[in-house]
Amino acid sequence: MDSANHLPDDIHRLAYHIMAPANWINDPNGLVQYKGEYHVFYQHHPDSPKWGPMHWGHVKSKDLVHWERLSIALAPSEAYDRDGCFSGSAVVDDHGVLTLIYTGNIWMKEDQSELKQYQCAATSTDGVTFVKDPANPVIAEPPFDCCGHIRDPKVWKHEDQWYMILGTREGNHGKVVLYRSKDLRSWNYIGIAAESDGTLGYMWECPDLFRLNGKDVLVFSPQGIEPQGDKYNNLHQTGYLVGNLDYQTGKFQHGGFEELDKGFDFYAAQTFHDEQGRRILIAWMDMWESYMPTQTKGWGGALTIPRLLELTPENKLLMKPVPELELLRKEHDHAQSIEVTPLQSDYLSHIKGDCLEIVAEFSLAACDASEFGIKVRCSEDYTEETVIRFDVNDSAVIFDRTRSGIGEEGIRRAFLDVSGKKSIKFHLFVDRSSVELFVNDGELAMTGRIYPNSSSNKVDIFAEGGCVQVLSWNSWKLKDIWIEARK
Numbered sequence: 001m002d003s004a005n006h007l008p009d010d011i012h013r014l015a016y017h018i019m020a021p022a023n024w025i026n027d028p029n030g031l032v033q034y035k036g037e038y039h040v041f042y043q044h045h046p047d048s049p050k051w052g053p054m055h056w057g058h059v060k061s062k063d064l065v066h067w068e069r070l071s072i073a074l075a076p077s078e079a080y081d082r083d084g085c086f087s088g089s090a091v092v093d094d095h096g097v098l099t100l101i102y103t104g105n106i107w108m109k110e111d112q113s114e115l116k117q118y119q120c121a122a123t124s125t126d127g128v129t130f131v132k133d134p135a136n137p138v139i140a141e142p143p144f145d146c147c148g149h150i151r152d153p154k155v156w157k158h159e160d161q162w163y164m165i166l167g168t169r170e171g172n173h174g175k176v177v178l179y180r181s182k183d184l185r186s187w188n189y190i191g192i193a194a195e196s197d198g199t200l201g202y203m204w205e206c207p208d209l210f211r212l213n214g215k216d217v218l219v220f221s222p223q224g225i226e227p228q229g230d231k232y233n234n235l236h237q238t239g240y241l242v243g244n245l246d247y248q249t250g251k252f253q254h255g256g257f258e259e260l261d262k263g264f265d266f267y268a269a270q271t272f273h274d275e276q277g278r279r280i281l282i283a284w285m286d287m288w289e290s291y292m293p294t295q296t297k298g299w300g301g302a303l304t305i306p307r308l309l310e311l312t313p314e315n316k317l318l319m320k321p322v323p324e325l326e327l328l329r330k331e332h333d334h335a336q337s338i339e340v341t342p343l344q345s346d347y348l349s350h351i352k353g354d355c356l357e358i359v360a361e362f363s364l365a366a367c368d369a370s371e372f373g374i375k376v377r378c379s380e381d382y383t384e385e386t387v388i389r390f391d392v393n394d395s396a397v398i399f400d401r402t403r404s405g406i407g408e409e410g411i412r413r414a415f416l417d418v419s420g421k422k423s424i425k426f427h428l429f430v431d432r433s434s435v436e437l438f439v440n441d442g443e444l445a446m447t448g449r450i451y452p453n454s455s456s457n458k459v460d461i462f463a464e465g466g467c468v469q470v471l472s473w474n475s476w477k478l479k480d481i482w483i484e485a486r487k
């Protein structure tokens, strides 16, 4: 159980995002609603702020917003998971038993250059303590030579059978393979559901397949896609393919690959279906090998806010903050019809904060600026600031963390189609070391970690090369759920 005296004391500890009580965290795992409560597990190294032997950390919530820490659910202990309980998913089986399906990792060489991976199960009837299954490993051998890399089982039920997809590789091609089972223990290999055509990376991690709006969607995290202009600029990507899975042949026919979040820090996303019939996604809010200044303070890594997925008739996945996040709202500020000119600043000097939700609508009709946007986490003199800007000529949204503090710098740009639109809406979630941006009701999402000074709390709006009108501004200070949890 969480022990308050181990909690890192750091200005960048997040207020309302899922983090471990201390030390390292990466992928979200086992997202599920069980006995009416939401459970989130995560890859966790409880002994160090760096990645190492993986455990499954665990939190649960009644409302997707206030999280309660539970004891570690899975730890390496057996011959098949000796060096790590890697990522996986959760289902409630036919008898109401919460079942985790995960990858057991074994290093075959001391320098970790060779590995073997087994798929394993663990069960719980109280949603708190888990027992590894006597049938483990439930899948012991890969279906082809994948140099040991086969992991991250995502399990779901279709008609009266269970299905599992796994991320893997063959040579330099990332792939996803499909299995079928009647009882979650004995699995039959069906085939390769989808694979890289040579442009989509050498290894596919964390696959997740689900039905939405009459189509099948495959979300996965390919490694090794080359950058192309504004696209694929992070070390690894997370994106999706939309199509149809043939459950007989196992083949997934699909369209083109699209990145899911076009910011800096978003990886290993996983989804689940909740009792309200919603498809909700949570991702790791970091990127492999990025510099994490918090590691010297005893922790590293966090998860994104829960996001609602919707699929448009054009096969575009929209990602929006879940409405429950409104429970975090405290003091509200509202303004409308603000004329923003290039010569002025400090439009919103009465608003300050490091934990904020902002919804701002900028007019495209009343605009002759070449760029406009919002600045958050600004110091008094703006030498430190995180900028979200719209480049009118290129129709591109830019997340600029060049001057955001002590973390990694740079910009991410993403095209936004505004043809026929009279305005553009920015919806921002700012926490002590993160910014999550949603544009035009989920059409575009951009996420980034930032590490500003704790006194950099100003917020502003700006225009360059001309003027813009802010049609409406709404912002809220947001609660710190972890302080509440410690009370």
Ligand code: FRU
Pocket: 026, 027, 043, 054, 086, 087, 103, 151, 152, 205, 206, 267, 268
């Ligand atoms: C993705 C990943 C998974 C693996 C886990 C190990 O970030 O590499 O493929 O199961 O992290 O922690």
